[in-house]
Amino acid sequence: MSPSPIDVARARADTSGCRDLIHFNNAGAALPADIVLRTQIEHLELEARIGGYEAHDAATERISAIYASVARLVNGSVSEIALSTSNTAVLDMFVYSLPWAAGDRILTTQSEYGANYVAYLHIAARTGAVVEVVPNNEAGELDVDALERMIDDRVKLISVNHVPTNGGLVNPAAAIGKVANAHGIPYLLDACQSAGQIPLDVEAIGCDALTATGRKFVRGPRGTAFLWVRQSLLETIDPITIDHDAATWTSPTTYELKPDASRFEVWEKGWAGLLGLGAAIDYALDWGLDNIQDRIVEVAESLRTRLTDEVPDAEVRDLGTNRCGIVTFSLGDRDLPTLKTELQQQGINVSIVPPASALLDTMARDLPPLIRASLHIYNTHDEIDALISALGAG
Ligand SMILES: Cc1ncc(COP(=O)(O)O)c(C=O)c1O
The missing domain is CATH 3.40.640.10 (Type I PLP-dependent aspartate aminotransferase-like (Major domain))
Structure with a gap:
């Protein structure tokens, strides 16, 4: 993949919320830029x-x-x-x-x-x-x-x-x-x-x-x-x-x-x-929406690969040929509400997909509860490292 033209350091400097938080809940509500x-x-x-x-x-x-x-x-x-x-x-x-x-x-x-x-x-x-x-x-x-x-x-x-x-x-x-x-x-x-x-x-x-x-x-x-x-x-x-x-x-x-x-x-x-x-x-x-999309896809694909390769029981559930910045995965029989709270205590925000938010899809694919980590341009590979290790890399 060609280098992303997004200056991530600037994107983070523009966004005070990034300083103390790893925010992977952009599909819920993203961190606003300071402006x-x-x-x-x-x-x-x-x-x-x-x-x-x-x-x-x-x-x-x-x-x-x-x-x-x-x-x-x-x-x-x-x-x-x-x-x-x-x-x-x-x-x-x-x-x-x-x-x-x-x-x-x-x-x-x-x-x-x-x-x-x-x-x-x-x-x-x-x-x-x-x-x-x-x-x-x-x-x-x-x-x-x-x-x-x-x-x-x-x-x-x-x-x-x-x-x-x-x-x-x-x-x-x-x-x-x-x-x-x-x-x-x-x-x-x-x-x-x-x-x-x-x-x-x-x-x-x-x-x-x-x-x-x-x-x-x-x-x-x-x-x-x-x-x-x-x-x-x-x-x-x-x-x-x-x-x-x-x-x-x-x-x-x-x-x-x-x-x-x-x-x-x-x-x-x-x-x-x-x-x-x-x-x-x-x-x-x-920033340009093309640039934003390139950056988001890059970090989201990296997270998918690392979940699959490094986290026991993690199963990425995303469909489609060209996937976007929303990454969903199951984690065997782990208790997701407890995990979400533990992650939040470590300064990492993710969300849980409630089954009824897309009920037909949940039923058709027999989906268990899923963790949703949704990424934006200010998310970094270091933050992905932190999530992977907090999930307990094998
Ligand atoms: C695909 C999709 N459509 C609609 C909505 C509803 O948006 P709002 O909560 O702003 O009404 C959501 C919210 O998560 C969504 O994910």
């Missing part, structure tokens, strides 16, 4: 000093710039971006707003995230729509040929994750887009775990909507998220809920939906957090 924290604190201080509404007015240019940053991250337009609080909030807003009827089909993945899947089931229970899972190919990715075979005129949404919560799998987003576009079916990509670690280009992918959360690989604050919806589609969608920001109240009996993606927003927002999200995206774009 992200400073941006939030400055805005909170401004709100406390001059008033929340006045601070908003003072920051209007920087607030507009958040939308521009998100647009650059995904290669969309500013008018196609809605800001929100979580991936689930924006994904639900989009999916529930589609005009469901009995017999409509939602096609999704075996590795779909629990929050998404229960929302599809809820919609199905309310409307008579049906949820169907596209099988995996041999590599464990969504099988694009099987998807093609499942298409008929009752398919009203293809809704898939780019990267699941429970492993290093990267689904073939652009190949899925080709099928969706060939049949004119709306295609929603859940980029919650890919945004910030994999370059995203909605034109190259061919999706019609994309969701992501701020706190994971984007390294933004908690409670921040965004939705991108293609302009030609968003104009046709009647949001499931609206307020006086999503629509203009034009007379006692009428309102007009906003012509852009703000029809999916609510008026009240945590601007300090969202400004932090903008700073996090700008910070990532400065």
